[in-house]
Amino acid sequence: MSSTAAALEAACRHANAGRFDAFRAGCWQIVEEAGRAPHTQLEVAALLSSFGFLSDARVLLEACRSMTPDDPAPLANLANLARDAGQHSEARQLYAALLTHLPNHPTVRRNVLTGLEYDPEVSDADRLAQARAWGEWATARAGGPRPRPAIVPLRDRPLGDNREQTTVLCCPAFL
Structure with a gap:
């Protein structure tokens, strides 16, 4: 040692x-x-x-x-420290600076996105835009969009309007 x-x-x-x-x-x-x-x-x-x-x-x-x-480690630690201290605006700025050094680092991207949730200076529209940008980044890293599996009914039940089943289970006044 x-x-x-x-x-x-x-x-x-x-x-x-x-x-x-x-x-x-x-x-x-x-x-x-x-x-x-x-x-x-x-x-x-x-x-x-x-x-x-x-x-x-x-x-x-x-x-x-x-x-x-040029070392991103002190910057990452400062951003985490600001986040832990509740200094969300400072953390957001530090994470944004860190993102320029490490644009494809998944933890940095996650911290940038989740940190927005706690910063009162960030609007819902900005949060949504960042979430969409993260989604596009993640989809691109995964090789592009993939087809979704078809939705299949459970136990041979038809999908769609099930009023007949609902009337048995619910009071007709709520239908």
């Missing part, structure tokens, strides 16, 4: 025991000892976020994003 992995595990034990000051101090020490390496910042940010220290996680993710602007 690497020293970073061991330190992350020790920090996690602190958090699990409710020693959050020691947890946070350990996390920042890991970052400093790793020379503020971006991959270490991502790992520590994920750990901080998982224990609810969203502000600390954001600081690391923004620093990581500035050091590695």
Whole structure:
């Protein structure tokens, strides 16, 4: 086990025991000892976020994003963090930026679409347009539209108007 992995595990034990000051101090020490390496910042940010220290996680993710602007990982984590913090407008903007880096990533596309549901600034028409765009994208990825199977009646019952059966089951006043 690497020293970073061991330190992350020790920090996690602190958090699990409710020693959050020691947890946070350990996390920042890991970052400093790793020379503020971006991959270490991502790992520590994920750990901080998982224990609810969203502000600390954001600081690391923004620093990581500035050091590695072409890496979509910090951007994805920032978008998820904004979503988890209830900052839906910011999450929407970050997911849209992420979509330019990863236009065919199914999880990114799903997060873009589902995030619209929680953003009060997005109209129903915009939600519908995005859902249709997602449907077209998914259909294209699946090789195009496919024929639907025919609808068949269950147990030889005819499809269509079943008034005779309905009158037996329902009060005639409701027909």
